Amino acid sequence: MTVAAEVDETSPQKLLAPVLSAFWDQPGSWTLDTYRRHDGYEGLRKALAMAPDDVIAYIKDAGLRGRGGAGFPTGMKWQFIPQGDGKPHYLVVNADESEPGTCKDIPLLFANPHSLIEGIVIACHAIRSQHAFIYLRGEVVPVLRRLHEAVREAYAAGYLGTDILGSGLDVDVTVHAGAGAYICGEETALLDSLEGRRGQPRLRPPFPAVEGLYACPTVVNNVESIASVPALVHRGKDWFRSMGSEKSPGFTLYSLSGHVASPGQYEAPLGITLRQLLDMSGGMRPGHRLKFWTPGGSSTPMFTEEHLDVPLDYEGVGAAGSMLGTKALQCFDETTCVVRAVTRWTEFYAHESCGKCTPCREGTYWLVQLLRDIEAGKGRAGDLDKLNDIADNINGKSFCALGDGAASPIFSSLKYFREEYEQHLNGRGCPFDPARSTAWADNDAHLGVNA
Known part of the structure; x- marks a missing residue:
């Protein structure tokens, strides 16, 4: 289920903030034409007019945090890449979504792949990279095909390849299908798998920012993290900071699943509560009550009914004893053991x-x-x-x-x-x-x- 972009101001859904999911329900949402009708690639034009270091500073000032689980500041991760080292720099997008209950990146790629591609080009400009890799779960063949088509469209339109939009920037994108190992969602195991080895975590240091893919400086970001960049750059950091909380600004996708009346993706500002999400989605299934739930997938400590009003941002969930993780809200009723x-x-x-x-x-x-x-x-x-x-x-x-x-x-x-x-x-x-x-x-x- 996708929540529509425009909502009645008097309804509970006014709490939502559809950005990435704003036009998922439109015909051909995944095509370049549809994406451009919704200001697609305008953020890229603005970013290409800025110096790479200024783009990094802009993302830092906006406060964008990684949407893959840990919530590490995205701009800071980009800043770790050493400059003037004479080595190639790489951007790797982690699309190996495997956490039980997590289902945000795959729908995003299926419905709006160009948001990721535009974010990739902006990120490559910022970290001075000419090659990006998208590591996707191999089981999701329809998504793989749609992503390949989106990359082809972007090359044909001049958003990928050489001299992008006349800026002198060259960026190539490689889409790689993984073999379905959960461990490859861990960034260093992903890098080993991408290099053709068995996916196993590396001992750190060295960290990927120093020796990542092919022993070169590498940024590894989640799909939603990179896909959030174009709207942030196009609409401005003040707009982005107008949502969420001071330390966890912006919008994000919450995956609501389990014994609920209306499971699906709910895009809202960080800091919304599960009670508010349940109110607008019809609550638990009729005749049942919430027993326990996970705020960020099965790998995060579970919560109970007493935590319904915990703000779903990094600080709020952490203070309550769990982790926001991937915002995978699995809800279980009283019939569950x-x-x-x-x-x-x-x-x-x-x-x-x-x-x-x-x-x-x-x-x-x-x-x-x-x-x-x-x-x-x-x-x-x-x-x-x-x-x-x-x-x-x-x-x-x-x-x-x-x-x-x-x-x-x-x-x-x-x-x-x-x-x-x-x-x-x-x-x-x-x-x-x-x-x-x-x-x-x-x-x-x-x-x-x-x-």
């Missing part, structure tokens, strides 16, 4: 672990074994402390953030739902499954279920 959900997430992380470092390779395996036993009613009281201990031995001790992501749902679910874990122990099984549980009737009152 927390243990079962965490077990499925952990199985995913164990499967996707590259195996390079011991804490993640061994830790995720043993977490899965314990969780499966607990879910089936084979666990014992000491298993909960063991779960917490194993997660602690993974968290902060692996090469990349996959280990941290696997530990997050363990810590947060034990914090908020330890009693539910305990209900699974000592042979009782899952209280949410009457076919497997000996304690279903005893838990009806606790769960708010009618017998």
